[in-house]
Amino acid sequence: MSDQKNQMRELAIEGEYHHHVQALTRLTDLARLELPPPSSVHDALAAYDRLVTRVPRLRLAERVPRLLRGPLLWLPAWFGLPVAAATMALVLALGVWGVMLWRPVGLIVDDGTVDEAGFVHAVPAGQPSLRFSDGTEVTLGSSSRARVTERTRHGARVLLEEGRAQAQVVPRRGAEWVFDAGPCRINVTGTRFDMRWSSPEQVLEVRLYHGSVVVKGPPALSGVPMRAGQRLVMDVRQGSVRLTDLAPATTITAGGAPGGARGPGEGRLPTASPPASPVSASAPGQDDSPARQPAPGLDAPASSATSSGWAGTAAGAHRGETWPARVLAGEFRAVIDEARRRGIDDVLRNDSAASLMALADAARYAGASSLAERSLLKVRARFPRSGPAHRAAFLLGRMAEDQEGNLGDALRWYETYLTDVPDDGFRAEAMGRRMTATLRVSGAAQARDLAAEYLRHYPQGAYGKAARAILSQ
Amino acid sequence: MPERRGHLFLVGESRPPQRRDSDLVEAFLRGDPGAAADIWDRCYPMVRRIVFRLAGPRHDLEDVIQEIFLRLYRQLPGLRDPEALGAFALAIAVRVVKGDQRGRWLKRWLGLFRDGEIPERAARNVDLDAREALTHFYRILDGLSPQHRAAFVLRQIEGMELAQVSTAVGVSLATVKRWLPRICQRVFSQAKGDPLLASYLVANDALTVTQESQESRD
Numbered sequence: 086m087s088d089q090k091n092q093m094r095e096l097a098i099e100g101e102y103h104h105h106v107q108a109l110t111r112l113t114d115l116a117r118l119e120l121p122p123p124s125s126v127h128d129a130l131a132a133y134d135r136l137v138t139r140v141p142r143l144r145l146a147e148r149v150p151r152l153l154r155g156p157l158l159w160l161p162a163w164f165g166l167p168v169a170a171a172t173m174a175l176v177l178a179l180g181v182w183g184v185m186l187w188r189p190v191g192l193i194v195d196d197g198t199v200d201e202a203g204f205v206h207a208v209p210a211g212q213p214s215l216r217f218s219d220g221t222e223v224t225l226g227s228s229s230r231a232r233v234t235e236r237t238r239h240g241a242r243v244l245l246e247e248g249r250a251q252a253q254v255v256p257r258r259g260a261e262w263v264f265d266a267g268p269c270r271i272n273v274t275g276t277r278f279d280m281r282w283s284s285p286e287q288v289l290e291v292r293l294y295h296g297s298v299v300v301k302g303p304p305a306l307s308g309v310p311m312r313a314g315q316r317l318v319m320d321v322r323q324g325s326v327r328l329t330d331l332a333p334a335t336t337i338t339a340g341g342a343p344g345g346a347r348g349p350g351e352g353r354l355p356t357a358s359p360p361a362s363p364v365s366a367s368a369p370g371q372d373d374s375p376a377r378q379p380a381p382g383l384d385a386p387a388s389s390a391t392s393s394g395w396a397g398t399a400a401g402a403h404r405g406e407t408w409p410a411r412v413l414a415g416e417f418r419a420v421i422d423e424a425r426r427r428g429i430d431d432v433l434r435n436d437s438a439a440s441l442m443a444l445a446d447a448a449r450y451a452g453a454s455s456l457a458e459r460s461l462l463k464v465r466a467r468f469p470r471s472g473p474a475h476r477a478a479f480l481l482g483r484m485a486e487d488q489e490g491n492l493g494d495a496l497r498w499y500e501t502y503l504t505d506v507p508d509d510g511f512r513a514e515a516m517g518r519r520m521t522a523t524l525r526v527s528g529a530a531q532a533r534d535l536a537a538e539y540l541r542h543y544p545q546g547a548y549g550k551a552a553r554a555i556l557s558q
Numbered sequence: 559m560p561e562r563r564g565h566l567f568l569v570g571e572s573r574p575p576q577r578r579d580s581d582l583v584e585a586f587l588r589g590d591p592g593a594a595a596d597i598w599d600r601c602y603p604m605v606r607r608i609v610f611r612l613a614g615p616r617h618d619l620e621d622v623i624q625e626i627f628l629r630l631y632r633q634l635p636g637l638r639d640p641e642a643l644g645a646f647a648l649a650i651a652v653r654v655v656k657g658d659q660r661g662r663w664l665k666r667w668l669g670l671f672r673d674g675e676i677p678e679r680a681a682r683n684v685d686l687d688a689r690e691a692l693t694h695f696y697r698i699l700d701g702l703s704p705q706h707r708a709a710f711v712l713r714q715i716e717g718m719e720l721a722q723v724s725t726a727v728g729v730s731l732a733t734v735k736r737w738l739p740r741i742c743q744r745v746f747s748q749a750k751g752d753p754l755l756a757s758y759l760v761a762n763d764a765l766t767v768t769q770e771s772q773e774s775r776d
Contacts, residue, residue, distance in 0.1 A: 102738065105742040109745060109760075112759075115692055
């Protein structure tokens with residue numbers, strides 16, 4: 086009787102199972118139809134390349150247990166399990182200590198991730214914070230782009246490609262922290278500072294709250310030493326450096342707005358007016374005359390704004406301002422909305438190169454990549470051989486590489502950019518990116534010449550380590 | 559001119575006759591320098607598809623695949639039946655993804671990282687509703703234990719035989735048979751409770767009868 090009951094029960098379960106399977110058919114079919122997003126051949130090749138570089142290390146690691154096993158077999162009989170265990174524990178502890186001693190600083194990312202190339206990706210609406218194991222913390226603006234290019238046991242190297250970063254470096258003996266921004270570099274040993282890099286304007290701003298740093302860049306090759314309470318503005322394009330006292334009211338919070346709230350204009354330029362008289366006019370090691378006025382792109386909107394710090398203001402405050410000024414003020418969405426209201430086609434057909442570049446910037450920062458691409462292409466079509474058109478070529482290459490993963494297109498744009506102009510603010514980065522993209526597409530042999538060329542021009546550049554690695558293969 | 563690097567074949571190249579799995583394994587064990595690439599060629603599409611379905615859409619797909627191949631190469635000397643290269647790779651893939659999912663679950667639970675969210679799908683020419691439904695569906699699968707998810711995916715999406723599923727998941731055939739109805743019941747109930755997914759469930763009159771029978775059993 087109970088057998089019959091069990092049999093009935095099993096049949097019922099089976100029937101139910103088949104019905105559920107049938108009911109889920111559409112969903113399982115959908116899942117079956119959806120294949121993983123196509124991996125480009127180059128991605129697959131790069132993955133395989135990474136794998137084969139790891140395999141020799143793997144084989145080496147496999148030898149270790151065999152080496153350890155040998156002596157243990159020769160131990161006398163009295164060498165019992167407790168002694169063996171204690172020895173193993175000691176060896177393990179020494180190994181862990183050795184690893185701790187020599188391993189690079191650890192890294193945890195809040196509100197974001199770091200991919201294998203070191204690029205920091207923010208979670209939606211997040212503000213990534215890089216927390217290193219020595220206590221150093223670097224907080225990025227949500228629309229900023231940064232890359233951890235190197236980690237050593239003494240520190241790390243962070244490349245700020247665009248936007249702003251707030252760093253609090255824990256002082257340690259022998260600490261080596263480097264922050265790159267375009268062609269500029271900040272050497273740090275232990276301090277707290279904010280930095281902002283505008284790639285289109287080629288302007289670096291550093292606000293130093295504690296400690297001391299040395300800022301190097303094309304206008305100051307020997308470096309400008311900064312002490313706490315100073316603000317530095319380095320304009321690469323104009324070749325000027327301006328060092329002023331930092332007004333106490335300009336202290337900013339991690340959120341980018343006074344009081345810690347993140348304003349809608351995250352990433353906007355500092356608006357506090359610097360003190361009336363600069364404390365230092367020119368960079369050491371430069372025969373330059375006293376520093377020129379900072380780039381209009383940096384300070385011009387500042388003088389017209391009303392609030393202090395990097396907080397955003399309502400779009401209405403900038404009513405009547407040009408798009409470049411509004412983009413510099415962080416009003417990306419407002420600029421895009423206005424362009425849409427006017428009609429994108431109309432804007433692309435009639436507006437100036439500066440406006441289109443500003444629209445492209447706003448679209449890039451707001452994640453509207455197709456609009457950014459259209460704007461940049463239009464700049465190249467309507468204003469050939471102009472400065473904006475050259476910069477557009479580089480930005481198109483960067484978008485193709487970073488956002489679409491299309492290395493072929495990226496390489497073509499980098500070539501176009503590098504061929505178009507003998508020198509420009511993006512040149513170092515374009516050469517570095519062309520080198521790494523070629524490495525991924527065609528392998529180390531094809532990238533060797535580019536690596537050598539890069540090192541010839543920028544021996545201390547952000548891609549220097551990658552170039553040396555290519556040449557050593 | 560088709561691009562070719564080492565033994566890794568790219569687009570449009572006429573390939574030489576396929577070697578048998580056992581030949582590939584033997585060549586690898588002999589130290590043939592091209593064998594690793596050949597094994598990669600043979601297993602990569604399957605491994606990629608399985609990882610995608612087991613782990614759902616995620617940013618580090620290639621990293622997981624790389625880990626699988628590392629283990630595969632390391633464990634190949636222990637493969638008893640060289641003809642079973644595919645099944646061996648599959649079992650390793652399932653194991654790696656399971657381990658990875660446990661780690662992600664633990665990290666989320668400990669609050670160390672905020673990862674594990676299903677990333678947005680890349681915009682492609684697909685039905686937007688269907689894409690959204692799939693995201694919801696994967697969210698339900700995320701709620702299953704790694705082993706249950708593997709069993710469900712391999713059986714119901716990959717359409718594998720029960721014996722293959724049990725080998726890949728590393729449990730007995732009887733366990734898989736016991737698991738599947740429960741897993742499907744759970745997935746079905748949750749899908750039914752989701753307004754979007756409910757519209758994707760195939761109407762099934764007989765289901766009502768079985769639900770009644772379930773109630774009567776209770």
